[in-house]
Amino acid sequence: MSDWKRQHSAAIFIGFLSSIKEMLFTMLAVLIFGQSSQFGGGWFYTIFFALILVFSLANGIIKWATFKYKLQENELQIKHGLIFRKSRYIRKERIQSIDINAKLLQRLFGLVELRIETAGGGAEPEFRLIALRREEANLIKTELLKRQAIDIEGSIDESAEDLKDIPASDEKFTDFTWELSKQRLVIAAITSSGIGIAATFVAAITSQVQQFIPEAMYERVIGWVIHSSVLLIGFWIVFILLIGWIISLISTLLKYGMFKIDKRDDEIHISRGVIEQRQLTLSAKRITAVRLVQNIIRQPFGFVSVYVESAGGGRKDEDLSTILIPICKKGEVNQLLKEVLPDFVVEKAYEPLPAKSVRRYIIRLIIPSVFVATLLVYFFNWGWITIIIPLLAGAYGYWQYSSAGIGIDGNNLLLKSRAISLTEVILPRKRIQAMKSTQSLFQRLDDLCTIHVSIITSIVGKTFSLRHISKDQRDHQFSWYSYEEEKENIKGESKG
């Protein structure tokens, strides 16, 4: 139907820039660590970076020149490669979802990226065309999806059964739409838990600043810091945290701005982003677990974010799980889930952990804190103040204990626990791949167990655990999960 086409020539630069972006950390590492060593000299770096640039550019050009695609009757054909020529036929029935993203690099050229996800766990379940004009991308998308819709209507393939009440029109109507309001976005940004990460990053950079300021000045500053009071160090910590907070605030605003969920039949379309506009399509049938996370800033205000684990469709850059709702009130979760993922609407009936397990939670945190406190006393003569550390750790352990809970609602298992944020996981029975309990020597003293529940996520499995539940609770979960109706013994002949 059409000829072989190349992508927009801006693909060269997009490819070039994104490979530079990928190597940025390596290059920074070389720059930072290399300077402090005696190895090589100025020449070495010049050549090193020049080679990287030339290589990346050449790579971009070759990729663009050899990459060709053709939209065919039933499939999208792609061929690429200079030395090893590869061709790929993406058949429309195998397409799970097509997303159009406009990342920063693409937006510079007014282009979009087309991301096609195919079924099956091949080597590359997803495919990207990195530089297309928006009209072109839309054309490919509608062409591939249109035929798919028509085809489903007529054929009796496995998915047809669940999709048969789709109207025959090409335009799929939307069942449910939810947008993140501006006010909520601001709340999300203010209470974002990215502070920790951002602050570490800022601290790391500040620690490297010494490379770039003159030595005399550096020494003066260091001398000043060493002689200054605890107050001043405290000020520095607050300052770093503040910068970290601002960074995480801005990044949250940009990441979750214009957040929107569209639910069409079984598909959940998530689009988000101010500068980098991303789309993501998830199939409701492939969601294996829902996580409700409340970080400590949000918890007092009753705000919660909802993540989903999906067998396929998750993103590598989002910790294998995908955010479904960046922020909402706790009471709204069930309303939203009812529209988007009705299977995961649960009555939150948590059973607390047995009283015996409070000891385990407290001891587990006190032991390392005593160790830290001892070190502080030994090396820094901190004295009495170190008593606070184990006490705080113990209190935190008690908090973790009292936050934890386990429960069953119909076909869903609920686990609630706190590392720092309070996390609730909803796991449908039919998504659980295996259930395991472990009991360590210490747990045996109190007749406690840890429960581990495994599910599938996009790349590998994921296991959720809850520590120190009672044996009765364990038995209860096991019998809930067990597929044996009666405990009849078919094959297990008891022979030694």
Next chain:
Amino acid sequence: MREKPNNPLALKTLKVWRITATMECFFFLLIPIVYVIAGRYVELPQWPIYVLVIVVFIIGYFKITLFPKLQWKKWRYKIYENEVELMYGVFVVRRVIIPMIRVQHVDTRQGPILRHYGLSSVTISTAATIHEIPGLEEVKADELRDHIAELAREADPNE
């Protein structure tokens, strides 16, 4: 209260574990040997040789005699119509339920030692986890594999 699984591993598994552990211990024995050889070329004190040998023997006792025995005693499995249950572990007791309909595939594996004793180790993989029953008689292992394969064919993936 849920019934505990009651089938032990094949008794010969214990032998296999002991043989494997013995071989590992011979490997540890290389350390004092290397030390002795090194002592010929470099000036080295004598006493570490004895310490090393004693340490190797102590490790050997635990690894060859005591530990496999405890481990074997603790290992239990049971194959029900619709699920497999395992229970094992000396210090940390693990108990696993694997429903048949979640099983993706079952492999039986045999190293030379296992083969000599007519045993197989059975690996049960789900989409997210892998579990192993380390020693079953070949016949039983094959039977289990076929049984699970059959159930997997019948199973409805959506329960």
